[in-house]
Amino acid sequence: MARIANARSSPRRGSLARREELAFYLFASPWLIGFIIWIAGPMVISLLLSFADYDIITPPSFSGLDNYVQLLTNDDLVWQSLKVTGLYSLGAIPLGLITAFVLALLMNQKVRGIAGFRTIYYMPAVIAGVPVALLWMWILNPDFGILNNALAFVGITGPKWLFSESWVIPAFVLMSLWTIGAPMIIYLAGLQGIPQHLYEAAELDGAGPWSKFTHVTIPMITPIIFFNAIIGVIGSFQIFTPAYVMTNGGPANASLFYGLYLYNNAFRYFKMGYASALAWLMFFIILALSLLVVRSSPYWVYYEGGRGDGGI
């Protein structure tokens, strides 16, 4: 910014600065225009719609706070979908985090053939979407699926998984663990980025392996854990494909993820206003949770060179 001010103070460079500014707007125009058409505009429309009833056929009619009152006080499915999303997050995020982190720690120990293992662990993350959902439906099939057959092999009668109200969320959590390759690679890179001299200094101070782990590794890696935790929360609220394909919210709404409920309101019941209100509720929940994580971060996140700015 200071440089721009300088440039403007001299008249000859002033025209150059203007040319540069013009070039900036030309180069940035795809995003600037896109921001207006795909982000800012829709956000305004969405906000307006959330105070209206709109079924696509008849014109929207203003309904005040009705949608918000309805979703907060008179719609059990909102609470059900929040419960489903919350329970899933409580299972999938910590479990995924720990598993990915432990795997990264193990792989950081100069084990031979790391590149090959990395490829294998990463592979499931590449083939996301419907094929993976279909594959897991088949794996979790109570009678012919491989999971219950493996359990039967050790004498356990497996649950009905996707067909059971109490096991459908654990089934989704299990499935999510299959794709921890991406966070694992991020942790691994983080571990490899920890300067060796920190470990050497700790050793000079007489630190053992455990103490080096808790005083060097953990503090250096917390910003990445922090980033992954936020991404995990946002991701849980947006789960759609597996829920839609595998269970469509069932049985008895036991896997009605928030993203699916929102989709149903918009594109199955054509309640566009209500779906917009649901979207804004989701927006504020994600914002609140992210802020909570960011605000609590000084207590557990270590940023080199003082406090960071929250991950950007």
Place this chain on the structure above:
Amino acid sequence: MATDVSTAPATGAVRLLGRKSVRHSVQIGVSAVIIAIGAIVTLIPLAWMLSTSVKSNGEVFLVPIRWIPSKIVLSTYVQATQTIPFLIYAVNSAHITLLVVIGTVVSSSLVAFAFARLRARGRDLMFLALLSTMMLPAEVTLVPTYLIFKALGWVDTYNPLIVPSYFADAFSVFLLRQFYMTIPLELDDAAKIDGSGYTGIYWRIILPLSKPALATVAIFAFFNSWNSFEGPLIYLNTMTKYTIPVGLNFFLTEHGSTPWNQMMAASVMAMIPCLIVFFFAQRTFIQGTVLTGLKG
């Protein structure tokens, strides 16, 4: 935990070093075993999918399961392409994905150049806005975007899936901008002395030096578009316009008793392009993942 032999003081007593390295190699051995078991567990679902895809109708429902079918039936793959018009879906998916990849790379690289190299008032504020859109859940804009496309008469066309990619993607812009910033400014100055304008710098300096980053953006755009489900599900109504993911879901809902062998065969075929790209561009892909994850 993450002890390293090289960190042991070189002056340390030989006895101490010996004990330490024995413990160290045991530790590595145990880690290697755990990693290998984990890798096998990771591969089992894929093996199970391949195994199912070449089973006869009868053998699919055999308990206890048979890993290697008594007869390998490759015709399930042919049947799968007949039960659903898989080839048409594949062409549709390829068509959309190709145009999305081009759109994302071209538009994002232009925008990233603006943010990395050109000064303008309010640029930092705009970049902050760009970053915050990465955190904005797509659901917030889902309904209005649908209404806009409906008003344009674009429902049941590919436009809603393709056109937005020509307006730059925040994640790609961020990734490319970080990369452009590592290119020395002296190169720009040299080009300026040679009479290049901003377009010349972009075209002759930045783009040629950014091939790895551009490849990363292209690959991510490819995976996202190829695997995307919700968009095509919302916008495409005509069966012959479906993409592979929507077609696979149709496969599931339209058949009373699921032909799992065909379903798995179709899933394998759907995954093949991703796996091929992944194996050839693995390093690029993994580096991209790391770059976006480590920005904290």
